[in-house]
Amino acid sequence: MSSDPNSDQNLDYNSGKTSVVDMHDAVKRERVLMPAGKEQMGMLAMVLCAMILICGGIVLGNSNGFKDSIYAHDGYVPEPRPGEGGDAAAEDNSPWIDKWMKGGKKVYQNCKLCHQDSGMGAPGQYPPLAGSEWVDGGTKRVGAILINGINGPFTVAGQSYNQLMPAWSALNDEKLAQVATYIRRTYGALPEGDDGVVTAEMMKAAREEFGGKGIWDEAGLLAIPEDAMLEGAKVDLLTGEPVQ
Amino acid sequence: MSDLNATSEDILERAEIDKSVRFPVMLFFTSAAVWLFVATALGFLSSLKLAVPTMFQDMPIFGYGRLFPAHMNALVYGWAMQAGMGVILWIMVRLTRVGLGRLQSTCVIVAGHVWNFAVGLGTFGIIFGAGRSLPWLDFPAWLWPLLGASYLLITIWVIPMYRVRRAGGVYVSELFIIGAAVWFPWIFITANVFIGNGAAPVMAAGTNAWFISNLIYFWFAPVSLAVAYYIVPKIAGRPIYSYPLAKMAFWALAILAGWTGFQRFMGGPFPAWMPAISGAASVFILIAVIATATNLLMTLRGRSRLWEFSPSLRFTMFGMFLLAMYGVLAGLNAYFPVGKYLQFSHFLVGLDTLAVYGFFSMTIFGAMYFIVPRITGCEWVSGGMIRWHFWLSAYGILTVVLVMLVGGIAQGGNMADYATRFGLSVENSQGYVIGRILAWLLIGISNLWFVYQMGLMFIGRGRKTEGPTLIHVEPGSVATSEAAAGLTSEEVV
Numbered sequence: 001m002s003s004d005p006n007s008d009q010n011l012d013y014n015s016g017k018t019s020v021v022d023m024h025d026a027v028k029r030e031r032v033l034m035p036a037g038k039e040q041m042g043m044l045a046m047v048l049c050a051m052i053l054i055c056g057g058i059v060l061g062n063s064n065g066f067k068d069s070i071y072a073h074d075g076y077v078p079e080p081r082p083g084e085g086g087d088a089a090a091e092d093n094s095p096w097i098d099k100w101m102k103g104g105k106k107v108y109q110n111c112k113l114c115h116q117d118s119g120m121g122a123p124g125q126y127p128p129l130a131g132s133e134w135v136d137g138g139t140k141r142v143g144a145i146l147i148n149g150i151n152g153p154f155t156v157a158g159q160s161y162n163q164l165m166p167a168w169s170a171l172n173d174e175k176l177a178q179v180a181t182y183i184r185r186t187y188g189a190l191p192e193g194d195d196g197v198v199t200a201e202m203m204k205a206a207r208e209e210f211g212g213k214g215i216w217d218e219a220g221l222l223a224i225p226e227d228a229m230l231e232g233a234k235v236d237l238l239t240g241e242p243v244q
Numbered sequence: 245m246s247d248l249n250a251t252s253e254d255i256l257e258r259a260e261i262d263k264s265v266r267f268p269v270m271l272f273f274t275s276a277a278v279w280l281f282v283a284t285a286l287g288f289l290s291s292l293k294l295a296v297p298t299m300f301q302d303m304p305i306f307g308y309g310r311l312f313p314a315h316m317n318a319l320v321y322g323w324a325m326q327a328g329m330g331v332i333l334w335i336m337v338r339l340t341r342v343g344l345g346r347l348q349s350t351c352v353i354v355a356g357h358v359w360n361f362a363v364g365l366g367t368f369g370i371i372f373g374a375g376r377s378l379p380w381l382d383f384p385a386w387l388w389p390l391l392g393a394s395y396l397l398i399t400i401w402v403i404p405m406y407r408v409r410r411a412g413g414v415y416v417s418e419l420f421i422i423g424a425a426v427w428f429p430w431i432f433i434t435a436n437v438f439i440g441n442g443a444a445p446v447m448a449a450g451t452n453a454w455f456i457s458n459l460i461y462f463w464f465a466p467v468s469l470a471v472a473y474y475i476v477p478k479i480a481g482r483p484i485y486s487y488p489l490a491k492m493a494f495w496a497l498a499i500l501a502g503w504t505g506f507q508r509f510m511g512g513p514f515p516a517w518m519p520a521i522s523g524a525a526s527v528f529i530l531i532a533v534i535a536t537a538t539n540l541l542m543t544l545r546g547r548s549r550l551w552e553f554s555p556s557l558r559f560t561m562f563g564m565f566l567l568a569m570y571g572v573l574a575g576l577n578a579y580f581p582v583g584k585y586l587q588f589s590h591f592l593v594g595l596d597t598l599a600v601y602g603f604f605s606m607t608i609f610g611a612m613y614f615i616v617p618r619i620t621g622c623e624w625v626s627g628g629m630i631r632w633h634f635w636l637s638a639y640g641i642l643t644v645v646l647v648m649l650v651g652g653i654a655q656g657g658n659m660a661d662y663a664t665r666f667g668l669s670v671e672n673s674q675g676y677v678i679g680r681i682l683a684w685l686l687i688g689i690s691n692l693w694f695v696y697q698m699g700l701m702f703i704g705r706g707r708k709t710e711g712p713t714l715i716h717v718e719p720g721s722v723a724t725s726e727a728a729a730g731l732t733s734e735e736v737v
Binding site for chain 1: 339531
C-alpha cells in the first residue's frame with residue numbers, strides 16, 4: 001500500500017487506447033478524479049481536536065481508577081432513592097423523633113463551644129449539662145434559660161460557676177425545642193414517664209411566659225418549681241402528631 | 245497539469261467497467277429501495293402504536309414489540325446495508341479499474357438474492373414472534389450464518405480487486421471501503437457467536453450495545469465517508485484538499501470505533517471502566533469528524549453553490565452534516581452527567597435513526613443519484629422530484645432527531661425523579677410521539693418520489709435525452725452543475 005498521494009496516477013480512467021465512443025452522456029460528462037492534495041491541518045481544527053481530547057479525558061475520568069471491583073460512577077445516580085443513601089431523602093421515612101433529634105444536634109453546634117460534645121462542660125469554667133439538676137428536672141427551667149440566658153454566680157451539680165450564658169431567643173421556637181429535646185434526651189436523667197421531648201408549641205409557651213423578662217439570676221430561676229413542665233400536648237414519637 | 249475532462253478512451257473504459265457491475269448494483273439498489281419503503285411503513289406503524297396502543301390490540305403481529313424491531317432490522321439490513329454494498333461494489337470497480345468478471349458477478353447476484361431472502365424471512369420471523377429481542381440482531385437465531393455468508397460472498401471481491409488494481413496508488417475511499425468490508429464480518433460474527441453461546445446475560449446486553457455502536461462506526465461511517473470522498477471531488481472538479489487529513493479520519497475510526505458501545509449501559513452492572521472507556525472513545529472519535537469536515541469544506545471552498553444544483557452533492561454534504569451531528573450528540577450522550585438522563589429514553593431511538601436514516605442514508609442517496617444514471621443509461625426523470633425527496637427527507641430526519649432529543653430529556657428527567665410515578669414519564673412523552681409519527685409520514689412521502697424514480701430507472705423508462713437532471717433547472721438544459729451554478733471549471737495542478 002502506498003501512502004504517497006502523488007502515486008495516485010490515472011485514477012478513475014485517465015488513460016487507455018483511443019476508440020470510437022458512443023456512450024451514455026452521464027459517463028461522458030463525468031470528471032476525472034485527481035490525486036488528493038497534501039495540505040496539513042489548520043490551526044482551528046487543531047484546537048478543536050485538543051478540546052475533544054480534553055472532553056474525552058473527562059469522560060475517561062468516570063472509570064474511577066480502572067479497577068474491576070469498582071462499579072459505581074461518581075455522580076451517576078440522578079436522584080437519591082428515598083431511604084437508601086442521600087441524607088436529605090433518608091429523613092423522609094425515618095421516625096419523627098430521629099429528625100427532631102438531628103435538628104437538635106445541628107442547633108447544639110452553638111452550645112458545644114462551652115458545654116462540649118460530651119455535655120460535660122469545662123470543669124470550673126463552664127457547667128456540665130449531663131448530671132445537671134437544671135436539665136434533669138421539668139422543662140420549664142430549661143425553656144426559661146434558653147429564652148433569657150443566665151448570669152452567674154449559680155450552682156450546678158454542687159459546684160459554683162460565675163459565668164454568663166447568653167439568651168438564645170433569636171432562634172425560632174422549633175430550633176429551641178429541638179435543642180432542648182436533644183440535650184434532655186442525650187445528657188439528662190429524665191424523670192419517670194418523661195420522654196424528654198420539648199415541642200415547638202411548648203417552647204412557644206415558654207417564650208410567651210418569659211420573653212422580655214431579662215437575663216436570669218439564680219434566685220429568679222429557683223423561683224420556678226423544679227418539676228414544672230411547659231404547657232403543650234405530648235406527641236407521638238413516630239409521627240410527631242399530638243396524642244391525647 | 246491534467247485535463248479535467250476525460251478522454252474518449254477513458255469514457256469507453258468507464259462504460260465497460262460500469263456495465264460489468266450493472267446487474268448486481270441495480271439488484272441491490274432496487275431491492276434496497278423496496279426495503280426502505282417497507283421499513284418506513286413499519287416505522288410509521290410502530291410510532292402510531294406508541295400513540296394509540298389500543299389499535300389492533302388483539303393482534304399480536306401488530307404489537308409494538310414486533311413492529312419496532314421489524315422496522316429497525318428491515319431498515320438496517322434490508323435498506324442500509326444492501327444499498328451500502330451496492331455502492332461499495334461500484335466505487336471499488338471504478339477506483340481499481342478492475343471490472344467484475346462474469347463468475348464473480350453471478351456469485352454476487354446469487355448472494356444478493358440470498359441476502360434479500362434472509363432479510364425477508366427474518367422480518368416475517370420477527371412479525372410472527374420468532375424474533376430474538378436483541379436490538380439490531382432481532383432476526384431468528386438460525387438466520388445469521390446465512391446473512392453472514394452472503395455478505396462475505398458479496399463484499400469479498402473488493403479485496404482481490406484492491407490487490408490487482410490497475411490504478412496505481414491508494415485513493416482515500418478505497419481505504420474506507422476495505423475497512424468496512426472486513427470490519428463487518430468481525431463484529432457480526434463476534435456478536436452472534438458470543439451472545440448465542442451462553443454469554444452471561446449482562447455481557448450479552450453489553451455486547452449487543454457494542455455491536456450497534458460498531459455497526460455505525462465500523463460500517464455506516466466508513467461507507468458514507470468513502471462516498472463523500474468520491475462524490476465531492478468528482479462534482480467539485482477538484483482534488484481532495486488533504487490526503488493526510490483523510491488518513492487521519494480513517495485511522496481514528498479504525499483505532500477508536502471498536503472501543504465504543506458500552507456507554508449505552510453507563511451505571512449498569514459493569515466495572516466502571518468499561519462504560520468510561522467506551523464513552524471516551526466515542527468522544528475521541530470526533531477527531532475523525534473534524535478531519536472530514538475540514539477536508540470536505542476546503543475541497544468545496546468557493547464552489548459551494550454547486551450543492552444547490554447537484555443532487556448527489558446536496559445529499560452527500562447533508563449526510564456529512566448529519567454525521568457531524570451524530571458524532572456530537574453521541575459524544576454528549578457519552579458524558580455521564582448528561583447521558584444518565586438520556587439513556588433508556590426516546591433519545592436513543594432518535595440517535596439510532598440519525599445514524600441509519602440520517603447520515604448513512606443521505607450519503608447513500610447522494611451516491612445513488614450519481615451512480616444509477618451511469619449504469620442504466622438514462623437520466624432521472626425530474627429534478628423537482630429529487631428536490632421533494634431531499635426536503636421531505638431532511639425535515640423528516642431533523643424532526644425525528646429534535647423531537648426525540650427533547651422528548652428524551654423530558655422523559656429521562658421524569659424517570660430519574662423518584663417522586664414522579666413511572667406512568668407520568670410515558671404520558672408526558674405522548675406529545676413527542678406525535679412528532680415522531682409526523683416525521684415518519686414525511687419520510688414515507690419523500691421515499692415515494694425516490695422509489696417511483698428508481699423504478700422508472702430500473703425498467704429503463706428514465707429520461708433518454710442528454711444532460712444531467714439537476715435541481716432548480718430544466719432537465720438537460722445545462723451540461724453540468726457548474727454551468728448551472730455559474731462557475732467555470734478550474735484547472736488544477
